[in-house]
Amino acid sequence: MRFDVLTLFPEMFPGYLGQSLLKKAIDRNLVDVHVHNIRDWATGLHRQVDDRPFGGGPGMVLKVEPVVESVRAVCRKDTRQARVVLLTPRGRRFDQPYVERLSGSDRVVLVCGRYEGFDQRIIDILEPAELSIGDYVLNGGEVAAMVVIDAVIRLLPGVLGDEQSSVDDSFSSGNRLLECAQYTRPREYRGYSVPDVLLSGDHQAIAQWRKEQSFRRTRQRRADLLGHTAVNKEHIDESGTDEASRKG
Numbered sequence: 375m376r377f378d379v380l381t382l383f384p385e386m387f388p389g390y391l392g393q394s395l396l397k398k399a400i401d402r403n404l405v406d407v408h409v410h411n412i413r414d415w416a417t418g419l420h421r422q423v424d425d426r427p428f429g430g431g432p433g434m435v436l437k438v439e440p441v442v443e444s445v446r447a448v449c450r451k452d453t454r455q456a457r458v459v460l461l462t463p464r465g466r467r468f469d470q471p472y473v474e475r476l477s478g479s480d481r482v483v484l485v486c487g488r489y490e491g492f493d494q495r496i497i498d499i500l501e502p503a504e505l506s507i508g509d510y511v512l513n514g515g516e517v518a519a520m521v522v523i524d525a526v527i528r529l530l531p532g533v534l535g536d537e538q539s540s541v542d543d544s545f546s547s548g549n550r551l552l553e554c555a556q557y558t559r560p561r562e563y564r565g566y567s568v569p570d571v572l573l574s575g576d577h578q579a580i581a582q583w584r585k586e587q588s589f590r591r592t593r594q595r596r597a598d599l600l601g602h603t604a605v606n607k608e609h610i611d612e613s614g615t616d617e618a619s620r621k622g
């Protein structure tokens with residue numbers, strides 16, 4: 375899968391691209407990420423990429439020519455059909471179903487906004503998907519683009535060691551529950567101990583405990599997700615504890 379990122383701050387990306395799972399995926403040719411500077415397509419003495427909004431108002435607006443020309447030029451760099459995505463707080467909310475949708479594409483072109491937004495003609499001409507990663511305003515779309523790449527590559531075959539791990543992720547299709555509490559060694563730390571059931575070796579009891587934990591957590595924190603879940607609420611034992619039991 376190929377990603378192209380168009381940004382005014384390409385230097386923000388190498389650190390992120392050089393780390394961890396993404397680096398491994400790139401090294402193994404499962405993913406290709408190309409970062410481009412929109413300013414390279416700006417013309418004029420000052421290579422201006424933004425300007426004041428017509429009609430007045432605060433801030434600057436990204437100009438139509440450099441953005442449209444850069445996206446078109448980048449799309450031509452590969453024969454595969456590209457899905458063009460603009461990162462903007464006024465976009466559709468980016469969620470796991472959308473991650474799954476994007477992971478089925480061969481190519482995604484991510485355009486990072488800055489300043490007060492994009493000249494509307496960019497959207498009229500390119501007809502991109504407009505995506506927001508949440509109801510807050512970032513200084514630009516770069517971090518949002520990293521979020522999109524990070525979430526999508528997890529779903530690509532061969533990227534995660536254990537194929538099952540992304541299937542079990544919270545929010546993936548077929549799992550609309552938050553993940554349950556997890557523990558590793560030591561069994562006890564400063565009076566906080568691991569729940570006995572996890573040490574019992576009883577796989578059925580462990581599975582039931584985890585299901586209950588997930589359900590309880592989801593109900594407390596994200597009750598909105600329960601409208602979608604197939605979990606049989608009758609099976610949830612209301613008396614279980616939520617976190618590690620504290621001794622003494």
Ligand code: ADE
Nearest residue numbers: 461462463506507512518
């Ligand atoms: N740019 C600024 N804020 C953003 C957000 N919440 N999502 C995507 N792009 C953005």
